[in-house]
Amino acid sequence: MLTSEQNERLTRVGQGTPGGxxxxxxxxAACPEKELAHDGDRKRLRVLGEDLLVYREAPGAYRCIRERYPHAAVAIATYPVEALGGLLFVYMGPQRDHPPLLPRWDVLAREDKPKRIRVMPEHHCNWLQIQENTADSVxxxxxxxxxxxxxxxxxxxxAADYFYRPIKNYDWKVSAWGVEKFLEYGGERPEVEIRPPLIFPNVLRIPEGPIEALHFRVPIDxxxxxxxxxxxxxxxPGGELTSPDRVPYVYEFxxxxxTIENVDLSxxxxxxxxxxxTQGAIADRSIETLGASDRGIVLFRRMLAEQIERVERGEEPNVAVVSDPAQNVCITFAAPSSWAEAGTV
Ligand SMILES: [Fe+2]
Incomplete structure (x- = not known):
């Protein structure tokens, strides 16, 4: 359980908020790179409560400006944009001349297999509800x-056969990338499963049957x-691979x-x-009751609170941060071997 004040600190994303x-x-993650296929192409989007305009200046060169600014005399904020793995990413923090390295997660960095991108329908809830689900292993x-x-x-x-096995034990631990998840199945097919970590703060890395996937949970507001x-x-096998800037994408609506009452539950x-x-726009964590299997969520919230405090002290975060370019070629994670058989998650 959190106090209302703690909940506000973790969930609010706007400028000037601790979580933001x-x-x-x-x-x-901003949008598919292929969406801006020609010089001068533009894309408007809202990220962290700010209205942004991303545009292509030249092949491989993108910029982002904040659209609405309270005072016209004030210099327009520009944010760095980088392309990786078919996506454009925007950095909205301080020191924009020297932003941190964009982590090259394996799914983005690998060019030996075909990729595709789906931009899911807009979700009517705060980002933390979605990300906490990742720490909820059971x-x-x-x-x-x-x-x-x-x-x-x-x-x-x-998929049901895989996941509907009795769980004997579970555990979590803090790692350099976020929260590691362990699960021990009993029953007729006992197995110790080490899942890819929750990538801090708002990324899920997960095998989905034969597909290796990343989910970026980007707060709109x-x-x-x-x-x-x-x-x-x-x-x-032997098929042609798409260049990183041409990764196919689809917007799903x-x-x-x-409505949430008739979402396809299949x-x-x-x-x-x-x-x-259904937890509401921003879940009220002051009225919840957590159990033993929610320890991963508690660990993740504690990590969030600690990292927020670091930033408030004037320090940089130290989770899921890559500082050495030599370590940022292709960041891989061990995947449970039998997950490939499990089907879509
Ligand atoms: Fe799930």
Missing amino acids: ALLRRYWQ HTYYLHGHRVYQMNGGKPDR DEHTRIIWVGLSEGV DAPGT TFYGQDRVVWE
Whole structure:
């Protein structure tokens, strides 16, 4: 449980807020690079409560300005933009002449397999609800395994079979990238599973069947979140690979009439989405009751609070920060071997 004040510190994303100051120390995914295919192409978007305009000056050269500024005499804020793995990233923190290195997560950095990008429908909730779901390791049993098992009337299903196994034990630990997750399954197929870490502060790295995926949970503002999904797939052996600036993308929109009451619950994504959004625009964590399986969430919140305090002291964050370019070629994570059989998460 958090006090209302603590909850405000962790969830608010605007300029001048403690949480917003921390998030501005990290590159945020903006849009697919292919969207700005020609010099002069522009893209308007809202990130961390700021209205931005990203535009292409020349091949591979992008800039970002803040659209609305309170005083016309004031110099317009410009933010650095970098391209990686088919996406454009924007850095909205201080020291914009010397921003931190953009971490080259494996899914982005690898060019040996085809990638694709999905920009998911806008989510009507604060980013932290979505990211906390990642630290909630056992929800895969209760939410996904159980739901799919029910929907199938108990018939076998690859994903349900994988996740609907009795959980004997679980643990979490702090790592250089965020929060490591361990799970021990019992039953007929016992296994110790080490999941890829929650990448601090707002990224999920996860294998989804044969696809290696990243989910960027980008706050649009306090009460809305954009998820940009990048998937690296096996592709066709010997098939042609797309250059990084031509990675195909799709914007996904809800069908007319979609509400949280009628979201399609047949997919893991739909099941997760209902859990995220039904907590309200900003979940009231002052009235919650946490249990033993929520220890990963507590660890993540503590990490967030500590990193916010570092920034308030004038220090830089020290989680998921890469300072040595030699270490920033392709950042990999060990994936559980049997996840490739599990199906889409
Ligand atoms: Fe989930």
